[in-house]
Amino acid sequence: MERKEFIQSLLTLSAMGTLSSFKQYTDTLPTQSTRMPVLFTSHGSPMDIPLSKEQRPFWNALYELGLDLQKKYEVKAALVVSAHWCSRGTFVNISPEQQQIYDYYGFPKHYYDPKYHAHGAPDIAKEVTKIIPSVQETTDWGLDHGAWPMLMHLFPNANIPVFQMSISYYETPQYHYELGKQLKSLREKGVLIIGSGSLIHNLQILGPKMRSGDMTPFGWEAEYDGWIKNQISERNVSNIIKYETSHKLGKLAAPTPDHFVPVLYSLGLMDPKDELRYFYEGKPNLPAFSERSFVLS
Secondary structure: OOHHHHHHHOOOOOOOOOOOOOOOOOOOOOOOOOOOOEEEEOOOOHHHOOOOOOOOHHHHHHHHHHHHHHHHOOOOEEEEEEEEEEEOOOEEEOOOEOOEOOOOOOOOHHHHOOOOOOEOOHHHHHHHHHHOOOOEEEOOOOEOOOOHHHHHHHOOOOOOOEEEEEEEOOOOHHHHHHHHHHOHHHHHHOEEEEEEOOOOEOHHHHHHHHHOOOOOOOOOHHHHHHHHHHHHHOOOHHHHHOHHHHOOOHHHHOOOOOOOOHHHHHHHOOOOOOOEEEEEOOOOOOOOEOOOEEEEO
C-alpha cells in the first residue's frame, strides 16, 4: 500500500518548576576539545516507520548525517527533547536501559515490529539535574516515537547511549529557550542534543482533510515554511520565541506547543560560531506538516 493511500485510511492519534538562576557546573564529564553539534529534526510520522531509507528520502538524510557525525565526533551520548513526552515540570530519564514506547495506535501489526535496543546514559542524565536542579529524575519513560524511529536511521546500530528530557507543557516558549541555554556545557562533554518535533504540525485540520481523501497541502504551508526558514537562517530568535504572534500563520502552523518548542531547545544551545546547515528541506507535500531539519556545528 502506498504511503498516501494508507494515510487516507488511518490517522494517528496524537500523543500528547521555575528555572534555576544559576548554573552548577560539575566535573563528572571531561571537557572535549571539539564542541558537539546540535540538531533539530523531524521524526516523520508513524506511517513512515516500516519504510526503509531507500524508500524514504528523509530517513536516508538522517542515515547520512549519522555517518558524518560519527566520523567527525566522539559522541558519548544523545539527549532527545521529543514532542511526544510532555509533562508538568521537566523530567530527565535516568534509566540504564531504554524502554521502546509504541505510542501510536490503530496501525497494522507490522508497524509495531521494529525494535531499537539502546542503552541509557544515567550518569550523564544525572548531570542534567546538577546543571539545572529544577529538572527532576525519573525512570518512568523510555524512547517514544519522537525518538526511536529517528534514531533507528541516525544511529542504526544503537551504539550511542540515549536518554530523553520532557517538555514542561504549560511553560512559556521563553522558558524552553532558556532551559536549552543552560545545557550548553554538555556540548563540550560529548553530548549530542536533539530537538525532535515539527515546525508545522496541526492535526486539528490535517485529520478531516486526509480522511476525505485529499492529501494536498492547504496552500499556506510553503509561506510559513519560507518565513520560519528565514528566521532560523538569520538567527532572529526573538521572532521564533514569539512564533504565535510573529507571523499571521503562527497559530495555524503550531496550535499546540509540543511539536514546535523542541526547536527552542536547539536554538538555546546555539553558539555564535555555529554554522547552520539544513540537512533536510523537503517541500511541504502533506497538509499542515513540515520535515525541515537542521544541524548547528
